[in-house]
Amino acid sequence: MKIKVLIVDDSALIRGVMTEIINSQSDMEVVGAAPDPLVARDLIKQTNPDVLTLDVEMPKMDGLDFLDRLMRLRPMPVVMVSSLTERGSDITMRALELGAVDFVTKPKMSIQSGMLEYTELITDKIRIAARAKIKARALPNAQAAGTTALASVRNPFISSEKLIIIGASTGGTEAIKDFLVQLPSDCPGILITQHMPAGFTRSFADRLDKLCKISVKESEGNERVLPGHAYLAPGHSHLTLVRSGANYMTKIDQGEPVNRHRPSVDVLFRSAAVNAGKNAVGVILTGMGKDGAAGMLEMKNAGAYNLAQDEASCVVFGMPKEAIAMGGTHEVAPLHELPGRVMAFFASQGNRAMRV
Numbered sequence: 001m002k003i004k005v006l007i008v009d010d011s012a013l014i015r016g017v018m019t020e021i022i023n024s025q026s027d028m029e030v031v032g033a034a035p036d037p038l039v040a041r042d043l044i045k046q047t048n049p050d051v052l053t054l055d056v057e058m059p060k061m062d063g064l065d066f067l068d069r070l071m072r073l074r075p076m077p078v079v080m081v082s083s084l085t086e087r088g089s090d091i092t093m094r095a096l097e098l099g100a101v102d103f104v105t106k107p108k109m110s111i112q113s114g115m116l117e118y119t120e121l122i123t124d125k126i127r128i129a130a131r132a133k134i135k136a137r138a139l140p141n142a143q144a145a146g147t148t149a150l151a152s153v154r155n156p157f158i159s160s161e162k163l164i165i166i167g168a169s170t171g172g173t174e175a176i177k178d179f180l181v182q183l184p185s186d187c188p189g190i191l192i193t194q195h196m197p198a199g200f201t202r203s204f205a206d207r208l209d210k211l212c213k214i215s216v217k218e219s220e221g222n223e224r225v226l227p228g229h230a231y232l233a234p235g236h237s238h239l240t241l242v243r244s245g246a247n248y249m250t251k252i253d254q255g256e257p258v259n260r261h262r263p264s265v266d267v268l269f270r271s272a273a274v275n276a277g278k279n280a281v282g283v284i285l286t287g288m289g290k291d292g293a294a295g296m297l298e299m300k301n302a303g304a305y306n307l308a309q310d311e312a313s314c315v316v317f318g319m320p321k322e323a324i325a326m327g328g329t330h331e332v333a334p335l336h337e338l339p340g341r342v343m344a345f346f347a348s349q350g351n352r353a354m355r356v
């Protein structure tokens with residue numbers, strides 16, 4: 001059965017090109033194209049689409065307002081189609097928070113030729129979205145439940161040499177947020193790779209920094225990794241962990257994509273295996289594909305302790321599933337339990353060090 005796609009975009013050109021791209025695939029078809037959310041609302045009722053593609057900035061009704069109402073009343077997989085601008089990236093981050101599965105950026109080149117070059121990217125994201133688990137958006141007070149920060153570490157053995165290494169993809173922006181907001185301000189240093197294109201990671205890091213007790217920034221490379229700080233891989237580069245004397249440092253580079261991704265989770269995890277070993281805890285979150293699975297196994301073999309998000313709480317149970325299947329994990333748990341389990345593991349290690 002083909003994936004039914006409804007396109008919502010105020011540009012007739014974009015609607016036409018997207019229709020051409022989607023209908024060229026044997027496993028999907030366009031069941032409608034709307035110039036604004038009001039028309040889209042009626043088409044959703046008529047066509048019952050499997051996936052909606054939604055322009056970020058829309059006339060007549062703001063795209064975010066439409067998405068917010070949609071995810072409350074009729075939850076469905078949504079892929080945002082975004083312009084690569086500062087305003088566009090901020091709006092896209094908000095759209096992911098409201099429940100959009102993923103997004104694609106409109107190319108800066110000639111729209112028609114550019115979008116056609118994006119065929120593989122667009123159709124892959126539609127396929128992933130069609131398999132994603134979508135839940136009704138909770139009310140704000142319900143969302144806040146369970147996000148109280150964990151108790152302060154108050155144990156120097158935990159944070160001085162320890163690290164948390166995180167990898168995620170589809171659904172990861174919200175999963176990372178939900179993980180980080182629970183961490184105390186003096187938790188171990190954190191390195192994060194989230195599959196995301198250049199131009200969006202800075203907005204994502206800035207948003208996390210405002211929400212969390214820890215400090216979060218887009219990595220620039222050559223930063224000393226400090227407790228209570230998180231460093232996010234920039235969308236254009238791999239992020240790796242290196243040692244400089246007694247210090248952990250960040251390094252970024254624009255090497256070839258790994259598993260079709262740059263930044264790649266495997267690249268980060270492998271660097272943690274080599275340079276942190278048993279001082280690291282690896283966390284693999286929701287995402288499509290296998291990026292991170294091999295690197296997580298290398299971390300485990302180097303002495304790291306690894307956790308994976310469970311299937312029930314994942315938007316897409318691809319990356320965690322692969323890591324579990326390869327034998328790279330020690331624990332599998334729901335997202336809301338992962339921060340507590342990570343900190344409990346560090347506490348057990350710190351207490352053991354104090355006894356020694």
